[in-house]
Amino acid sequence: MEQRWVPGQDLVSEIEQELRFIGRIIRQKGREIHVNFQITPPQFEALMLIRDHGVLTMGELSSKMFLAYSTTTDLVDRLERHGLVERLRDPMDRRVVRLRVLDRGLSMIEQVLEARRDYLRGVLARMEPGKVPILADALKDLIAHIQ
């Protein structure tokens, strides 16, 4: 058996906690945009899922959100009322409802991601300039080893 180097428990826990903490803080910074658009984080999650898949049926969205069909219907009602998504009935089977993100929804997603980037830019600007590319490279290296 080949002897392999395995990172210590402490280092792994440290990196896992750091990644979790950073992710949470950055996500929170998009929240003020949610408020402007009068939607909640679960509604935003639904919006992102529909966008990422192009089109989703209500049933597919419900199972991807791990929420009851009725709860998902309420989330989508709100998104539709705010002009962020549209419901399309299948002409062959009127019981099937497909969801698609509208331009206003795409613009909202872009504003949330921009708010997150603005926050991150401010944090990175306080770091030593040389350290930022090292961070970016270290993250890229981690991702390269995920596959």
Added chain:
Amino acid sequence: MEQRWVPGQDLVSEIEQELRFIGRIIRQKGREIHVNFQITPPQFEALMLIRDHGVLTMGELSSKMFLAYSTTTDLVDRLERHGLVERLRDPMDRRVVRLRVLDRGLSMIEQVLEARRDYLRGVLARMEPGKVPILADALKDLIAHIQ
């Protein structure tokens, strides 16, 4: 005005995307544990919120989850049925229900975090050994500039 270095748009976008991608992959690796305990990701999120706050009322949990009270009640019913949390009625005001995580719930959380660490350990073990502490330090440095 002091001239400050500001990281370029590309570098900020790159780091934001990398952090988002890594966070998503790691979270997914805890999912198989959710299945073993027969709970869903939103139910796990509720469990973590109750644990992090020690005790939460149903109303507090509902507003922290950004979900309707009835949806939150359904999530908690499931957690209680699986012996992960308990409901405590306030002796002074029987309408107030407080939630507390039971030992089985704490153990479940620990197993999910352990599954995430196991996955991350495997990824880090494939990186060049010297690069892992560089990654940990770069993340620690970022966090130091968040405050």
